[in-house]
Amino acid sequence: MAPKPGLPEVGTPDAAALDARHGQLSALRVIELAVTELFPGAVAAVSSFGADSAVLLHLIAQVDRHLPIVFLDTGKHFEETLRYRDALADDFGLTDIRVIHPDAAALQRVDPGGRLHENDVEACCHVRKVEPMARGVEPFRAWFTGRKRHQAGTRAGLPVFEAVGPRVRINPLAQWTPADLDAYMRDHGLRENPLVAYGYLSIGCFPCTRPVVPGHDARSGRWAGQAKTECGIHLGGLEQSLSQERHHE
Numbered sequence: 001m002a003p004k005p006g007l008p009e010v011g012t013p014d015a016a017a018l019d020a021r022h023g024q025l026s027a028l029r030v031i032e033l034a035v036t037e038l039f040p041g042a043v044a045a046v047s048s049f050g051a052d053s054a055v056l057l058h059l060i061a062q063v064d065r066h067l068p069i070v071f072l073d074t075g076k077h078f079e080e081t082l083r084y085r086d087a088l089a090d091d092f093g094l095t096d097i098r099v100i101h102p103d104a105a106a107l108q109r110v111d112p113g114g115r116l117h118e119n120d121v122e123a124c125c126h127v128r129k130v131e132p133m134a135r136g137v138e139p140f141r142a143w144f145t146g147r148k149r150h151q152a153g154t155r156a157g158l159p160v161f162e163a164v165g166p167r168v169r170i171n172p173l174a175q176w177t178p179a180d181l182d183a184y185m186r187d188h189g190l191r192e193n194p195l196v197a198y199g200y201l202s203i204g205c206f207p208c209t210r211p212v213v214p215g216h217d218a219r220s221g222r223w224a225g226q227a228k229t230e231c232g233i234h235l236g237g238l239e240q241s242l243s244q245e246r247h248h249e
Contacts (some may be wrong), residue, residue, distance in 0.1 A: 013038070013141070015163035023160040027056075027172035030160060031063050034142060034170055043170075044068040044098075045144040046137065049085040050203040052181050054190040056146040056173060061092035068096045070136040070143070074128040075102060075114070076205035084193045091191065100136040102128045117207050128205070142168040148176050 022033060034043050045060055047053050047069055060067055071085060089097050106127050110116060116124040137143050148171075149158045158174045173181075185192060195203055199211030 013168050015159075015161045015168045018161040018168065019159045023174075025160075027176070028059050028062065030170065030172040031059055031144065034144070035063050035067065039140075039142040039168070042141040043143060044070050044137065044140045046070045046072075046133070047085075047146065048072070048203065049081055049088060049193065050146075051193050051196050051201050052185070053146055054088055054091075054192065055176075055181055055184050056144065057088055057092055057094065058184075058188060058190055059172065060144065061094060065093045066095050068098055068140075069094055070098050070100060070133070072129060072133050072136060073099050073101050074132075074205050075107075076117075076128065076207060078195060078203065078206045078209075080194045081203060084191075087191060098136065100132045102132050106131065117205070121208065137167070140167070142170055144170045144172060146173055147171045148173050148181075150177055 018038070022030060025033070045056065045067060047057060049071060057069070060069075069089075073082075085097070088094070110123060110127055116127070147158055149156055158171055160171050160174050162169050162171070184190070193200070193203060200209060201212040203209055
C-alpha cells in the first residue's frame with residue numbers, strides 16, 4: 001500500500017521489539033515516546049468513551065491535546081456515552097474527535113431493521129464496529145487503546161505494543177489494575193461515565209451490554225449469556241478488514 005499523504009515513510013515496525021524495549025515504561029512515557037519519536041504524525045487514539053476512558057484521554061491530553069481521537073459511533077450507543085464523549089472532550093481540550101460511522105449501504109443491506117444483533121451478533125459487530133474501525137485507523141501507523149490485562153482472561157497476556165499487520169496497536173494501560181485506575185481518577189478529579197454508577201463496568205452498544213455481576217470480570221457484562229467477549233476489533237477481524245481496505249485502493 002502506498003504511504004498516506006503527509007505521513008513519513010518508515011519501515012514496518014517490529015512490535016515485539018518495541019514491547020521488549022519500552023513495554024515496562026510508564027503509561028505517560030509510552031504515549032510521549034509514540035507521539036514524539038516512534039510514530040510522529042502517524043499515531044491516533046481509539047476511545048469508546050466507556051467506563052474508564054477518561055484515564056487514557058487525560059494522559060494523552062498531557063502530551064498532545066490535538067492528537068486524533070477515533071470514536072466509533074455504532075448507532076447503538078447509550079445516550080450517556082455520547083454525552084460523556086462531548087463532556088470529556090471539553091474537560092481535556094481535545095480538538096480532533098473523529099466520529100466514524102458504519103457504512104450506510106452495508107447497514108441497509110444486512111441490517112435494514114436495526115435488529116441484526118438479535119440473531120447474529122458476529123455479523124452485527126462486523127458491520128457496525130470492525131469494518132468502520134478499520135476505516136478509522138487505516139490512515140495511521142499506530143494507535144492507542146485503553147485495554148488492560150485485568151479486564152478479561154482473554155487479555156491476561158496483553159502486551160503494551162502489539163502488531164496488527166504492518167501497524168502497531170499500543171496499550172499504555174495494559175499493566176494497570178482497577179485500583180490504579182480508581183486512584184488516578186480520584187487524584188485528578190476525572191468524571192466517569194454515568195453508567196458506571198449502575199454497574200456497567202465495560203460499556204458498549206446498549207442492546208448487548210449489561211451491568212456486571214459482583215465478583216465477575218469487567219467484560220462479563222458484554223454479550224451476556226453468549227460465548228463472546230470481544231467484538232472483533234481487537235482480534236483478527238480488524239487486520240482482515242484493513243487488508244481488504246488496502247486491496248480496494
